[in-house]
Amino acid sequence: METPAAVIVAIDGPSGTGKSSTSKAVAAQLGLSYLDTGAQYRAITWWMVNNGIDLTDPTAIAAVAGKADIVSGTDPAAPTITVDGTDVAGPIRTTEVTSKVSAVSAVPEVRARITDLQRSIAKGAEVGIVVEGRDIGTTVLPDADLKIFLTASPEARAARRSGEVKGSDVKATQEALVARDKADSSRKTSPLAKAGDAVEVDTTELTLQxxxxxxxxxxxEKRAAK
Ligand SMILES: Nc1ncnc2c1ncn2[C@@H]1O[C@H](COP(=O)(O)OP(=O)(O)O)[C@@H](O)[C@H]1O
Ligand SMILES: Nc1ccn([C@H]2C[C@H](O)[C@@H](COP(=O)(O)OP(=O)(O)O)O2)c(=O)n1
Structure with a gap:
């Protein structure tokens, strides 16, 4: 029997719309690999913070864009991320990294490097892969078999995000989240955007299930049609 072609799924959208939870579950259920591209941008940002790079200076960021060795493990049941062999799954989620990741990920040299990495990971996925981020359907994998763009109201997204952190302030969370979306949507190089052929799903009133x-x-449906 012929081996079925790999299925490539791109899931994009702003923060807190459910990209990671949905992508992991879909990949696990269908036996596909999973890639969290936000974790890669967080990892390179973590490296830059750790190495004292001036993150207000795009030239300084560009000069070291190729330095960190970022490796993503793509098992949806246990995704991993390392920088130069160090597990950074925890440190990349700090408020400091979250507040600086948009500045780092706006630099074209950073995006070129990380995009190459993402394409080679997707190419190597034999059964297929669910890749989640901001520019997967538009730039990284424009030929994906299926593109999904998740949305939700800022209130719902902030409530979900602050639900993850004990004692966090929903209003401050919402402000930070809206500011980051604005930065990610307005950057020049491959901004957060819905691809013309993406299916938009508003998750505000939907359960994760x-x-x-x-x-x-x-x-x-896409697999059956292939
Ligand atoms: N439809 C939903 N309804 C309620 N909570 C959700 C829904 N989708 C995701 N969540 C929760 O919201 C939080 C953020 O989800 P996540 O998948 O990390 O979003 P993203 O990757 O888009 O930032 C998680 O705690 C997750 O369990
Ligand atoms: N494909 C991607 C994925 C993330 N980014 C940048 C922009 C985002 O604010 C950060 C962090 O992404 P991440 O998905 O971890 O963010 P959330 O968990 O949704 O809050 O990385 C990007 O520029 N392109």
């Missing part, structure tokens, strides 16, 4: 089921159905 409903979103997962919706995406699984869409992937299965």
């Amino acid at each position: 409903q979103v997962i089921e919706c995406v699984v159905t869409l992937v299965e």
Whole structure:
């Protein structure tokens, strides 16, 4: 029997819309690999913070864009991320990294480097892969078999995000999240945007389970048509 072609799924959208939870669950359910591209941008930002790079200076960022060795593990049941062999899954989620990641990821040299990495990971996924981020459907994998763009109201997204951190302030969380989306959507190089051929899913009133089921159905339809 002929080996079925790998299925490539791109899931984009702003912070807190459910990209990571949905992508992991869909990949696990369908036996696909999973790539969190936000974790890669966070990892390179973590390296720059750790190495004292001036993050207000895009030239300084560009000069060291190729220095960190970033490796992503793509098992949806246990995704991993290392920088120069160090596990950074925890440190890349600090408020400091979150507040600086948009400045680093706006630099074209950083995006070129990370985009290459993402394409080679997707190419190596034998059964297929779910890749989540901001520019996957528009720039990284424009020929993906299925493109999803998740949205949700800023209130719902902030409530979800602050639900993850004990004692966090929903208003401050919402302000930080809206500011980051604005920066990510307005940068010159491959901004956060919905691809023309992406299916938009507003998750504000949906449970995570409903979103997962919706995406699984869409992937299965694409697979059947291949
Ligand atoms: N449809 C949903 N309804 C309620 N909570 C959700 C939904 N989707 C995701 N969440 C929760 O919201 C938080 C952020 O989800 P996440 O998948 O990390 O979003 P993103 O990757 O888009 O930033 C997580 O705690 C997740 O469990
Ligand atoms: N494909 C991508 C993925 C993330 N980024 C940047 C922009 C985002 O603010 C940061 C962090 O992304 P991440 O998905 O970890 O953010 P959230 O977990 O949704 O808050 O990385 C990007 O520029 N392009």
